[in-house]
Amino acid sequence: MTDFTDIQFNILNSAIDLIAEKGIQQLTIKNLAGKIGKTEGAIYRHFEKKTDILCGILQIFKEYKISMQNKIQEKKSSTLMQLKEVMNQHFQMFSDKPAMAAVIFSEEIFQNEKQLADTVFAIMQETQHIVSSLIEQGQRSGQIRKDISPEQLSIIVMGSLRLMVTRWRLSRNAFDLQNEGTRLWESIEKILTR
């Protein structure tokens, strides 16, 4: 339930674009103001602090993520398919909103802003939890190997996902993330099912 005004939304989206284009470090109030064609002061009509803008971005990502996750649960497919879907969604998300990766993988940068660091951590934790639960389910239903704990398997799954995304970013989006993601899933699936 985001209750952002139109302008706030506009600013947030411009910020997201800016991050996608030039990285989080270039998200300055001045650059952002330039991007929306206003002066710096104008931004402060709509957000009290810069941190609030980052928070807003995280919230948008959070809700985007939630909306995607809901689609999965509705499908009532096998846990393995659900897992595939989760990974797929992540690749789609990052492909769609490259800023999301920049923000969510910028733990270092938020180090000095507890509020943000905590939010990023929470998002990470939550995803981890979802994957872990699905794996546990899969193990119970016999679809997924039982000789490795769900926690360890989820680290393996999420870790490889993250690394793929990181490479994609470092290569300046030189390859098709979703394609590679699909291929990665195929490998992961083999691993999970032996």
Next chain:
Amino acid sequence: MTDFTDIQFNILNSAIDLIAEKGIQQLTIKNLAGKIGKTEGAIYRHFEKKTDILCGILQIFKEYKISMQNKIQEKKSSTLMQLKEVMNQHFQMFSDKPAMAAVIFSEEIFQNEKQLADTVFAIMQETQHIVSSLIEQGQRSGQIRKDISPEQLSIIVMGSLRLMVTRWRLSRNAFDLQNEGTRLWESIEKILTR
């Protein structure tokens, strides 16, 4: 290989400590000067630009890594054991030099400095290549499953390693990285050998 003067070396190590203690964002010339007990100007006697310092740090890490890798190859153990050793070394390295993780995982921060970004990328690539080769060897010798390509497996291996380290950092080193690393290896091993 390194042709750093004593003082340069001293500065670089202080920088590494500083990063380990307070994060990469706190690596300012002022803070660094304070750490080595000299003035800011003094640093510029020994390094032309701040970027050169970061480059120096990366080079130190690179050589540290190479020296460790050489130890492995000397041992002439099985490829699986060698792989284990590679992972082990990484956990040991990060555990030993926390700054290394902070620097190597700070792709975002280097985004606007091509030279640095490239170096980080190269280091990453090289490790990837080593792991990949070992896996290929393992596949040829029958120790490692063949239904997944070395490239994919190496992403899985390195990805989970990275994620574990990232968690360790975010938790402010709250758990024993080497222990958890060993446990992770056990899982990875099962995966590689089915």
Next chain:
Amino acid sequence: MTDFTDIQFNILNSAIDLIAEKGIQQLTIKNLAGKIGKTEGAIYRHFEKKTDILCGILQIFKEYKISMQNKIQEKKSSTLMQLKEVMNQHFQMFSDKPAMAAVIFSEEIFQNEKQLADTVFAIMQETQHIVSSLIEQGQRSGQIRKDISPEQLSIIVMGSLRLMVTRWRLSRNAFDLQNEGTRLWESIEKILTR
């Protein structure tokens, strides 16, 4: 005399409250707008400039003061009693409207706004004049010592009054201003009558 509209009056009183609560430095248009539950633009419907608001406040204080003074003259009591009453009133006023002290004693803040500085100065002068006249009267009637000029005595009277109020403010109203005022008067009275 005041020709303020209802809304203007409302704004001025909110401003006075704001000053009393948070000090003159917190009297910003934004804070004031928040206090009256309107927007900043709304205030500019009723006052052209911020200075006009401060002027308005001063005028209210001026009239409040005049109305109190009128009560004294009506009483037709002895000059000494009238003087006592003047002091009493001041302590009552400041006690009642702490903002008044904040505004009237903020000469420094008005330094760059001639209009305001002049008004504050005028208020100060006028009080001085009243006290001075009363003392002169008292001297003529023999109630007050004649070896010190009315001007000097009035400085002594008003100066101690001001200092007492200043202390009360700095102590964040930690003591009962009116009580202490009464005690101060007793001392002043002894001084005036030898």
Next chain:
Amino acid sequence: MTDFTDIQFNILNSAIDLIAEKGIQQLTIKNLAGKIGKTEGAIYRHFEKKTDILCGILQIFKEYKISMQNKIQEKKSSTLMQLKEVMNQHFQMFSDKPAMAAVIFSEEIFQNEKQLADTVFAIMQETQHIVSSLIEQGQRSGQIRKDISPEQLSIIVMGSLRLMVTRWRLSRNAFDLQNEGTRLWESIEKILTR
């Protein structure tokens, strides 16, 4: 024992001049930098925060005051003469360093900076204490009337001193403060001795 460097001292004195000329509100880093013919950044080589500059100014005033007070105690004159001297010194100080009045009487402005507010308060308290003690001494030796407590008398003495200085400032130093101060003392003396 101020341990300011030459440049710090220079900056502080420029700040004092600036205050004397344009008031405390005009003491901005930019204006100050302009005054010393440097850029704003230059100031921060020598003072970490603006507050430190204000603190430095207060310290200078404090020491100036102490040095003057020491001169009095050396003279070993009668308490009444000492009191006269204390007042005299204050008028001389303010006359000599008009910024001192601007700073010391700016309680309102420091309201949000505890450190400064406390220091100003301490200076005020100390003076109050000195005057109060002298008066008590004078009462014991029979030079000063005993029917009013030292605390009350000191409020009267310091209050009139302050008011005189305030007037002088508001009049933009239109009269000779030391002359008027001497005249004020004559009145005060009469009061103290009946």
Next chain:
DNA sequence: GATGAATGAGCGTTCATTCAT
């Protein structure tokens, strides 16, 4: 009457870098 948006100037502060000594 009032709102909501915006502006422009200013503020305190940080930082990589330069340079005379």
Next chain:
DNA sequence: CATGAATGAACGCTCATTCAT
């Protein structure tokens, strides 16, 4: 070799004020 001083550009932020609606 090193210092101490300075710079210039940037940053996050605040405030009085304006104006179309």
